[in-house]
Amino acid sequence: MSVTGETPQMSWRDWLLTDTPASRRHARAASFYKGWLRFRTNSLAMVGLGILVLLLLIAAFAPWLAPHDPIAQDLGKRLLPLGTPGHLLGTDSLGRDILSRLIFGARVTLYIVVLVALVAPIVGLLMGTIAGYAGGWTDTVLMRITDIFLAFPRLVLALAFVAALGAGIENAVLAISLTAWPPYARIARAETLTIRNSDYISAVRLQGARPMRIITRHIWPLCISSLIVRVTLDMAGIILAAAGLGFLGLGAQPPMPEWGAMISDGRRFILDHWWVATMPGLAIFVVSLGFNLLGDGLRDVLDPKAEK
Template structure:
């Protein structure tokens, strides 16, 4: 193992592969030294595992009703109690992790690349294109995300697919701003000029050189934004505009449980705790990634 560590930590790597693995190993080592980042990573890994094995972890069906056992408190038979239709809340929370993970993944896949591309193109070309793209970006940034998402969902109609589209539309402007700022810092650098002199097209420069340099900041921001995306999705579900019944979406579960919040507190509290824990996990991981990927810490690696 020591020989492998020496090979990974070599200051003069013999190949690009060794350099890439060495940098990844140093970043992982720094991430593991951050307690909060480690805790956040464990929470996110736990979320992924729970979502992947939900049918085997959940003791009961998430949509099966049992009116004879409605509104039962937490017990050994029902770890988180039952709701107004006798459904096992623990099973619904477990299966709800799949919906949450789906929303987070799809929003990230749609909004981050879109914002990255818009920001890189805007910062690289400048001039009228920069004004046009950043003008559109500022229009989206000028409105609160939840209000804008509500407007899009109201236009598209309720449903989990439309909720994902609405949240993605409201999320991309932040990534565009970050990518533009990063691009402006090295747009006039020597390596860009050298690449242009070699005859590389603007498309190749943006795709092969500009976008990779913006990726680190984008990953950090995207991880930190996951908590906001989860809360926005829960807000849409709470208002009945997200995942529709009988899907066990956490926000919709809180909405249905608010009627019983004084006497049967567990109906709304359990999915609320799940939202808080997962949101904190993404926040902790994002803070850790920000510290690890900060160029000012390069000398500590």
Template sequence: MRLLPPSSGHWLGTDGFGRDLLSRVIYGARPTLILVSLILLLTIPIGLLVGISAGYLGGWAERILMRVTDIFLSLPSLVIALAFVAVLGPGLMNGALALALTSWPSFARQARAETLALRRSDYLAAARMQGIGGLRLMAGHILPLCLPSAVVRAALSLGGIILSAAGLGFLGMGVAPPTAEWGSMVAEGSKVIFDQWWVAAVPGGAILFASLAFNLLGDGLRDKMDPRHGH
């Protein structure tokens, strides 16, 4: 039955079409997590490539790469994502491309800062004395040292990415209905929020819980992998 409140038969109630909300929230995690994974698979390699290249090469190459990074960093992520999806159309891959477009600069800036600190280190000087340089030095010696902090930053940014992905779904620019997705479920529930509050509150609570969980995961990874932030 439609819009049933939480009960023993439907633990979290039903929506406007009589569908069980618990089942839809569980299934709705799938497109959200796939979208987040696609974004990270796009942003981390791009950010590390740009940041390490800028920090290692220096000079005009660094200036150009960092100016491009600053331009993308200044763009409002959700607004650009909405414009991008409006042009290409809604969908999982288009949403991932749209959000990845403005998510990589933070990884690039962090990788550049770490590369600058490493560039004059004895570790890289010893590698150069052995004839290692160029791409081999960046990929084999600098990248492994920048990767842990990139993983921590990725975990810390997951909460914001989930909120942005839910925002696209809420505005009807995410996964096409009737596929369950947290943002679109909140949008459906907002129409009846004053009388049947649980329809919007259940997926909204899932978004809140997932964002909080990933933020705590990021804090834990940061404390574990960076002693400067430990207790």
């Protein structure tokens, strides 16, 4: 592969690992590749990445992977044990195939995770950077609002929002998002306070750049890496909060195959038919573990204070 400005014999790996990037795009590609090389050396992080890739594939191909309709009931086959022919993980109290419901439940989990990951960090980033850059009474007011949200346990506050908004998966996502943004605001504010008085920010300000442009073009990019790590590590908590709302009947509504609701349905049979509640519980455990392992790996790569 030949690259403009480089010798024709240089491979693409050598081009990415060169110490003298030819352009900004080249520098970004080289930084991404070097980060991937560091990430790849962390075996536990690769396990976490594998779990999440598997979750994505299961959710994408759920109609082809699920052996049965996840909401089809057959009372003649209720509470079948593990290993039953045609029902590998048994059936629940309504005769629905547990494996099929777990597979389709991966879609619900990803739906909640993606929506919360799109809403909460953006709100927190906006609040934190505005507070940190503006300072004064703006900082005081925004941070006191953040403190009010942080004063309540997340699940309790989410329960209050869902009770006010009504049960349902959309309202559950909104409630979790409203309770998840304060930590991101704190991180963004701390990053902004660190860099707002730096020389290059002063130079940009002297060139006539407006505060919003400085925040969006010069401060936000420096906060992204910390937020990515925090989002990844928070995904386990978000999944547990969604499962808790589903367990209490305030999240996804029947007959939607949501893992928390499946545990709630199986708790009545936990002594005699333990697999009904155990299987969705294991699914939540594995996915949460995957996000935590991935978050640890990303922290090692993206943290500028980490040892290289």
